[in-house]
Amino acid sequence: MFFNFVDELRTAGIKASFKEHLTLLEALDKDVIEQTPEAFYYLSRATFVKDEGLLDRFDQVFAKVFKGILTDYGQQPVDIPEDWLKKLAERYFSPEEMEQVKSLGSWDEIMETLKKRLEEQQKRHQGGNKWMGTNGTSPFGHSGYNPEGIRVGGEGQHGRAIKVWEKREFANLDNSKELGTRNLKVALRRLRRFAREGAAEELDLDATIEGTAKQGWLDVVMRPERHNAVKVLLFLDIGGSMDSFIKLVEELFSAATAEFKNLEFFYFHNCLYEGVWKDNRRRWSQRTNTWDILHKYGHDYKVIFVGDAAMSPYEISHPGGSVEHMNEEAGAVWLQRVTQTYPATVWLNPTPERQWEYSTSTRMIRELMHDAMYPLNLDGLEAAMRELTRKKA
16 A cells, blocks of 8 residues: 555665564554544654654655645645735835835844834734734734844745744754765865874784884884874754755765764854754754853864855844844854864855855854855865864964
């Protein structure tokens, strides 16, 4: 019945045995779950997935195989969702209209005005320029336009929000991704060369035996260690505007995990703050204190940030500027602490270098990195590796 499902799981690298297939069928036959798509999803996931790192891959396979079935399997007919109707009413803003939208001013003025709106507003609003609503020019709400808005729910339209009040979940990067282009394979060789440089020495046993036999006394011969001894801290920007670069970053992540024996990675969103995380499914419940990282890993670690540096300048310069939480210290403070703790720090930016000067936040990040920002391409990687291997005082 589900042979196609099993085949797709195997194709995706998830070991799905015949025994597991029979276990799933037996569970369905004995009605151990409710007849709903959600219950079947959790049952099949528990049956086939034995490694947490494969959960995101399983989700993709499940969506591919059962697409179309989930809309009516075990469900009662429902009315058309209200959000679908809202989209039909979505306004089109001409360039002239966008120019007419006025910014409220400073960060403090925006937050104070939002507080007043929440106290005054009593109902849902759509299409205006003051209340918190949708499809309007108000700085509060979603699906509209304002040069310095605060998005409350919904989806971003123009990438101009300086704060987003909603919890988002981001899929983990898959470090099993193979490098997909010749240029990135060449970049892998650059990383491999970087990993071998500066390695500690080890005993060359064969040469020592041969030399001792020839000399008649113990002749110890040392050689460069084959395994790389470079230690790397990798910080990966995830979600939001980085979604369009996820394939490229996955390939880099795959290369890094294969080449660096001493690699520690952490996720962040837009800018570094007081906490980072290892698992995007638990980003709100299992976070690592950034201070702990600065104290745990020695100054000899090489630090690589990967992100497009595209954000509101407030996220870098102001306490409380994060789009997701009220950070007590500005992002710039944390980036400065990293560069002071780890002299060998670079930032890899997947956006074309010619676009950097048009982004205020990119210029700010680049300055905080002491100009050690490089494009995420072959030449940029080579330049970044040279910077990381350069001796610093």
